Each structure stands twice: as structure tokens, then as C-alpha cells.
Amino acid sequence: MFERALETLDAAALRAHQWSRVQALARALVGANPFWTAKWREAGLRAAGDLSGWDDFARLPLTSKGELVEDQTTNGLFGTNLTYPLERYVRVHQTSGTTGAPLRWLDTQESWDWWARCWGFVLAGAGVRRDDRAFFPFSFGLFVGFWAGFEGARALGALAIPGGGQDSPTRLAAMETLGATVLVCTPSYALHLLQVARERGVDPAALPVRITVHAGEPGAGIPSVRARIEAGWGARAFDHAGMTEMGAYGYECEAQAGLHVNESEFVAEVIDPATGAAAEEGELVLTNLGRLGSPLIRYRTGDRVRRASAPCACGRTFARLEGGILGRLDDMLIVRGVNVFPTAIEAVVRRFPVEEFQIEVFRDGELDEVRVHVEVDGGDDGARRVQEALRATLGIRLEVAPVAPGSLPRFELKARRVVRR
Numbered sequence: 001m002f003e004r005a006l007e008t009l010d011a012a013a014l015r016a017h018q019w020s021r022v023q024a025l026a027r028a029l030v031g032a033n034p035f036w037t038a039k040w041r042e043a044g045l046r047a048a049g050d051l052s053g054w055d056d057f058a059r060l061p062l063t064s065k066g067e068l069v070e071d072q073t074t075n076g077l078f079g080t081n082l083t084y085p086l087e088r089y090v091r092v093h094q095t096s097g098t099t100g101a102p103l104r105w106l107d108t109q110e111s112w113d114w115w116a117r118c119w120g121f122v123l124a125g126a127g128v129r130r131d132d133r134a135f136f137p138f139s140f141g142l143f144v145g146f147w148a149g150f151e152g153a154r155a156l157g158a159l160a161i162p163g164g165g166q167d168s169p170t171r172l173a174a175m176e177t178l179g180a181t182v183l184v185c186t187p188s189y190a191l192h193l194l195q196v197a198r199e200r201g202v203d204p205a206a207l208p209v210r211i212t213v214h215a216g217e218p219g220a221g222i223p224s225v226r227a228r229i230e231a232g233w234g235a236r237a238f239d240h241a242g243m244t245e246m247g248a249y250g251y252e253c254e255a256q257a258g259l260h261v262n263e264s265e266f267v268a269e270v271i272d273p274a275t276g277a278a279a280e281e282g283e284l285v286l287t288n289l290g291r292l293g294s295p296l297i298r299y300r301t302g303d304r305v306r307r308a309s310a311p312c313a314c315g316r317t318f319a320r321l322e323g324g325i326l327g328r329l330d331d332m333l334i335v336r337g338v339n340v341f342p343t344a345i346e347a348v349v350r351r352f353p354v355e356e357f358q359i360e361v362f363r364d365g366e367l368d369e370v371r372v373h374v375e376v377d378g379g380d381d382g383a384r385r386v387q388e389a390l391r392a393t394l395g396i397r398l399e400v401a402p403v404a405p406g407s408l409p410r411f412e413l414k415a416r417r418v419v420r421r
């Protein structure tokens, strides 16, 4: 187990551990990091010593992605969230920019080690061991995603196998030759590889893969998606949550009862997104404690979550988010007065033999309307069965249109299945 001692701290010890990290963070930032120094000064905090307890912490201003984008738009390539001179930083990554301008993020050597450490919790939570061989079918570009996972596998002592610059058949062959026991990729890509394997007469369940770890999309937390990945690969599939600007903060344990937040490296809060007041269900707000070069404090993730109250069967005391990430607040659709997350549509669609799908959103006057395109067996009849299941589950009638197999886009990285017209 990775850092089992930290994962099972009692509430008071965990709070004390976090507080010493928060204080170290404040000491590093005030006066050195222009972004946080200015933001906190406005809120009345002038020295690290002004932060005397959790009540003060709760008064620190929330931070939104919009502020970070604005900072990088007006204050140069990397903005002002820099604690050290530029030469201290050794890596740059950027967000995919699916919801606007991409954010660029720098890491120092220390914060890159921190990324690897956080991913160690993710992989160990899924049961990855030193004798595992982890395959990363990932293009190793500017997106941080699996770069950090790769470092995490190495930090854990497993064998990390790069799968960049290869097409899917070559990747399958590499997995077979090198005896990969762990597959780390997006849920969509795990499903796509299954399809490619079947087309080539390879039975993926006969490969030694025993664990799959997913990121980049909510899919692995959706029971119907997980079931298809597990059945196809003959493996157990685990979800994880992270963000380029924040780090890898959430992971599943063997109990698979939602996502644990790594509270030894992050402070997690849940707020009512409208009022900012603490809530059991609402928006996840995070602070990272080990990325001192470009940290985020009380950052609004835009993820809707529900905090579990019962302890987890695995024995970890870290906070647990029931059902994982329930949806992106900015992805929520309002269809005839009903709040619908695209993940809820996916959960239903994936119960059927659907190879790929797309959610088309268009405006009908002031209202969102949704058309779901599905590559499904049985054409119109297949589409009608999906429609009936959507109606039974979501309580609304959505148009479902069958499309020819292979006609919708495939994804290696973050799938973009919601299309706005």
C-alpha cells in the first residue's frame, strides 16, 4: 500500500497534517507569488501569520478558472501565479481548451515529483504493485494526463511502458509482447482498443491485463461503461480524477465506492455553487498542498459531487465522493425544465450494444433540445429501445437517431461527445 499510514489518519491528525502544509504554502506564497499576494491582500491577509486557523482559511477568496485565463491573457504567457523565477520551472503542460482558451501550467522539479507521488496513490488504490507492467497508450503531447501517470508508475516501482506514436494495432501487439498487466487510458480508448482487438481476431481477455485505470472522462465511474470495459478486458476497471491546473486528486480503492480525495495532498470542500456556503452536495472546491511553484487555493473545480458520510470498507479515512464526479456544472443541460447531465445520458446509452454515440444540443427558442446519435445494432428498433430506456430513467423524451457504424468520431484523449449547434 502506498502511504497507508497517511490514508488511515484519524480526522484530527489529518487536519493537523493539512494545517502544517497550508502554513508552509502560505509562507512560500505571500510576498513571492504575485497572483496570491494580490488576491489575499484584497481579502485583508497581508502576512502568512495572519492565517491563524481553519476559520481564516474558509475566509480566503474562492478562485475560478476564469481568473486564471484572464491572468494569462493580460499578464503574459504564464500569468502571475509563479512563486519562483521562471528558470526554476522544468515542465510545461496545457489544458485541452475544450471549454475556452487553454491554460498553460508550469511545474518545478519538486512539483513534478509531487505529481508522481499523487499518481502513486491512484495506482496503488487500484491495486497496482511493483511487479506490474503498466502500458500507457497516450500521445505524450502537451496535455499532462498520462505523463504524470507514467511518472507515478515509475515512482511506485512498477514497469512503465510508453505507448505513444503508435496506432492501435501496434499498441495491442506491444501490450502482448511486453506482457502488460495494467492499462492506463481514457475509458473511450479502452473501449476502442477492444473493438480493434476483436476486428483483428485477438481476445483481449486472454491478455494478462488485470487492472485498467482511467482518467480524462467520467466514463469509468459510470456502471454500464465500467461493466463493458471489465467484461472486454477480463480486468477490474478503476476511475481517477484530476485536472491539469490542480493535480491528480481523486482515486478509487478496491471497494470501488466512489472517489477518495487524497487529503494528505489536497484540502477538499463542497459548496453550494450559488451561495458559496458549505454543503454535502454541490461544487467541489480544492486546494493543492504540494505544488508550491503554481498552487491553487480554494479553486472552484466546476465538478458536482456528493460527500459520503459512512466510512469506506477499505479502511481509508480520506473523504469519499459518492458516485464519483456526478457531472460538470457547466455541462448541465436543462431540457424542458429537467436538469440533465451528459454523463446520465451516457449511463443509459452504454447499457446497449452502442459502439459510439454523440449528444447534439441545440436551442429551440430559449430551451435546450437534445438529439442523441447512436451507432447501435438494429437501426431504428435499436434506437427506439435506447429512447425508451432514456425516458424511463431520466423522465423525459429525447430524440434518438441511429447512425451508420463507424461514422461518429473516435477519441484517444478527452472525448468530445457533446456537440452544440
Ligand SMILES: [Zn+2]
Pocket: 253, 254, 255, 256, 257, 260, 312, 313, 314, 315, 316
Ligand atoms: Zn475506500
